[in-house]
Amino acid sequence: MQKHSLIAVAVAFMAAGCTMAPKYERPEAPVSDAFPQGGVYATQPVASAERTANGQAATDIGWRDFFVDPRLQRLIEIAQKNNRDLRVSVLNMQAARAQYQITRAGLMPSLNAAGSENKTRTPSNLSLPGQEVSNQYSVGVNASWEIDFFGRIQSLKDQALAQYLATAQARKAAEIALVSSVADQYLTVLAYDDLLKVTQDTQKAAQDSYNITKLQFDTGSGSELDLRQAETVVAQASANLQSQARLRAQAENALVLLVGEPLPADLPAGLPLSSQNLLTDIPAGLPSDLLTRRPDIMEAEQQLRAANANIGAARAAFFPKISLTGNFGTLSPSLGGLFKAGSAAWGFAPQITLPIFNGGVNIANLDLANVQKNIQIAQYEKAIQTAFREVADGLAARGTYDQQITSLDRNRFAQQRRLDLSNLRYTNGVDSYLSVLTAQTDLYSAQQTLITARLQRLTNLVDLYQYLGGGWIERAGDEPRPADAPVDYSTTSVPVAASAVVTASQGSGATAGGLAP
Structure with a gap:
């Protein structure tokens, strides 16, 4: 009779899921309640007539809705199937799931x-x-x-579950970052295409000027100084052409690495850099929204939960x-x-x-568990601060790039006009060739600066979309997948990830196999 009572008490205790872990409390976010306002933040771009976010959060906007370039969309699709870093993140998630199942089995006879x-x-x-x-x-x-009277195994199970959920969020963060990285690298390739075109045009114009100056020098109507000045522009443009061709090839190689396979020959036609009509009016929301929109923050919180559960296991080691x-x-x-x-x-x-005497091992393990929790608290807070800084930087850039590009475009137009007038004055003998050379060099610099600013504006919009949690769903209106959603690599030999069936929760209601997106 006593034996049956003991077993009944044990079963009741285990059913209650009692542990000696401290009650989990989410730390306060160590950032302001709102993103900075005024100054550079006050001039955010408005939606265009054709393209608007309609007030939707980034998490509700599919990447096919954010990007309009069909070639880029196809590259992102291929990268999601073939990128090796993403594949490793999925395999890490599977490994954490298996470890959780191993730990959970300790509760069973x-x-x-x-x-x-x-x-x-x-x-x-x-x-x-x-x-x-x-x-x-x-x-x-x-x-x-x-x-498990004192919850040692239950605490270890909760720790393994939290670590599994953390790897699932890490996988989600990796996929969102991949979308952004592919887009940034694709835009970089387009920018080099534009730079090559400007350099080629500059080289052709400089070569034409050099030919004329050479003819004047040969006939005695021009000076060697003018000839050498014209030659410097040709030489500089030729050198830049080789440098930019090299950088363009290397940028494409980086894109191939992200995509995970050689670029297919049947890719759809792409759009030039000037036609990448990205969404510019995605609302930032509040900093507190990042806690549920940024998978890297959710990953850090799950690691904190794991450390919290580990304290329960360390405390239980003092008991029979x-x-x-x-x-x-x-x-x-x-x-x-x-x-x-x-x-x-x-x-x-x-x-x-x-336990009677073990040289202070249990005390040291408990001290270690508490220190590790404090480390995770600091890392969780740092993740929030980093996310706040990234969004704030993105908003500051988004509020200034349009006006900067407008000014740079005016400068480019003025430099072009200056070159035309300098050529006219030189041809009529009013001015020296030095003014033409200077105007030509300044125009070339202005064109390069404009292209660079256009690229930076676009990559900032892409990165801000990522910083706000966008890139997880394919199309607006899609049901967000759980962070540990199954992955199908089709013809590849990598095993398919399967969502764990978990019945235990960790206070927040999040369980594996059904994570909040």
């Missing part, structure tokens, strides 16, 4: 079937005549179970461990008598282990 034969020989002076050799055969079932072992089967001196009447055998061995 283990049951094994066993069969054995034991043959022994006893010296004749210690045994009866003819009985020197004896046999014993057994078949039965062995069972063992550690009763109670385990039950038993077996039931049959014993017989002969193989044929195993299942005859009267051959049944059983054993029951409850055990309690109480």
